Amino acid sequence: MLIIKDLHAKVEGKEILRGINLTINAGEVHAIMGPNGSGKSTLANVLAGNTSFEVTKGEVTFNGRDLLAMPADVRAKEGLFLSFQYPVEIPGVSMINFLKTAVNESRKYHQLKELSAGDFLKLMREKKELVQIDSQLTNRSVNEGFSGGEKKKNEIFQMAMLEPKLAILDETDSGLDIDALRIVANGVNLLKRPENATIVVTHYQRLLDYIVPDVVHVLYKGQIVKTAGKDLVLELEEKGYDWIKKELGE
């Protein structure tokens, strides 16, 4: 589904990603772990099409197509979804208008008829239940005045509405209490399909108790320095990132 080859990216002249290689197949859940500042969010942003990061080398194919050649909105409509580490507040843009535009832009792209107001509200109600998001939140502006937890739930709610093929969850667990964490994880699991894939970016193992990964990668200083099965999560939990650093001879 996603093939990343030797991906390098810069921001403000500084190289953050320094040769990432990663292959993700349909049906898989990959965890990307690593200490703060190692480039996890940068990778997520580059994949989602954030133009403030400059790709200097490498290629990415998504379902056989050149991902890097697509603008961000086309990547989304091709089925890529990013749950932001820090979702943006957008005063004045109502949740409803935002979601309706998003859903219908995607339907237009796939040559489907736009949803009627009634069908849209029905879809929204269904998905709201799935992530147990407070009804009031969808009457507000996008993320405006939402608590940290509400923002994260809102990301998963949007994911549920858009039904992506590949979801990248960037630290979706941070700032969540255990109940919210369970709800979010449950939502992700319910949305899991054999033809879809998920990348869970986190630096705690907590979320991975609920969303069990098939493959775990450690990203460090812009490179994937270790790849293993889910047991790596426990090992990291036990030994900490210093162990990786030591292994790398630092």
Next chain:
Amino acid sequence: MNENRSFETAEARLGQLYQDNKEQIGKGFPAFMQHEREKALAAFLRMGIPDRKTENYKYTDLTKLFENDSFDRAFQPTSFDFDMREVFTCDVPEFDTHLLFHVNGWYYPGNQTTDFPKGMIICSLKQAMMQYPDLVASHYGRMADSESDPIVALNSLFAIDGIFLYIPDNVLIEKPIQVINLLRSEEDLYVTQRNLVVVGKNARVKLMFCDHTLSIHSYIANYLTEVHLLEDAVADIYGTQNQHNGTAHLNGLFIRQERNSGLITNTISLHGGITRNNILVDFAGENAEAGLYGLSLTDRDQLNDNFISVNHNQPGCRSNQIYKNVLDDNSSGGFTGRIHVMPGAKKTEAYQRNNSVLLTKAARMNTKPQLVIDNDDVKCSHGATVGQINEEALFYLQTRGIPEKEARLMLMFAFAHEVLANIRVEPLRQSIDRLINKRLRGEVSRCHNCKLECIR
């Protein structure tokens, strides 16, 4: 008329123009008007045409505009040899209003005024002067002071016509009154329009002014509206300014509010070459409230300059100014927000904000708060931002499948929303929403199906 004379200054030329046409201008007016005009003439000659050195006109230099002597001026009504409803139809069919017209500043004689409540007066200013001289005299010139502003003085000097609106005590006018000001001429034209609105005690009215150009000629439009809100009166005053780039619109809205009165003004500047709005609220009684809102969209070489003043002369009054500008291309904008709280005006609440978005590097915005607060029992705030479209928000929307262009529009619209939300007439709000959407999309946002192609 003045072909053979040359003048040192535009001021002298205009002064002479008045002297030469004094008879015609003053014909039929009560005596007090003569006095008003003499006062205005002296004030105008003293202050002169505003240039960049004029403190209150820092962002709008009008000297060039007034140097041009080619503008025709009419001291007699435009001939109305056409049916207004054929020339102009408002394309908001569900928007049910009392519809009234001005053409080139003259009150259209075909205006229908039969379905208003008894006791209400709605007629041309000139007619009101002749028919109700005492009533008019007790309000005229009280809100707009010729001594304070040369453009006001100029208006008072040449004022002949406009609308007079008197709403008796305790009368509620449910349906909005829509005043459409059209400019339509065969040559470049200078237009003076003077309106006077008196809202009686505990009366309620919603007024809307729509300013348009219907022919390609250049215009200087000096419109001035005085509004007097008596005790407990409530008024909504909306304006949509949609004129071509060859128009300089010098617009004044001067309001005096008595005790417990409530006001909302919302000035939507959609299009125009030079648009200057002088808006002044004077609180003359306790516990009055005023919300002053405005949105300006400019592109190309347009200039929009909003000069807002609120005088808190009395205790317990509340005012809130929110003005927003979206500036594209090479356009520029100005905002001056004045709040003056007098020593006796305890428990004043006065807020002010100006937010601007620059869509290009060439667009410029000047914003300046002027707060004079002469007592300490006040809640006051002011703020101004000049920024670009929020790139993070833009990216967020795009990652949900919304194309960049659409996402930009959503954000600009969101920016405007706060101002539009304060339009309390729902069909009007919706129609303005639509106009703004079109305008932001770069489509021609004529809100009417006029027969004449005047966009340039």
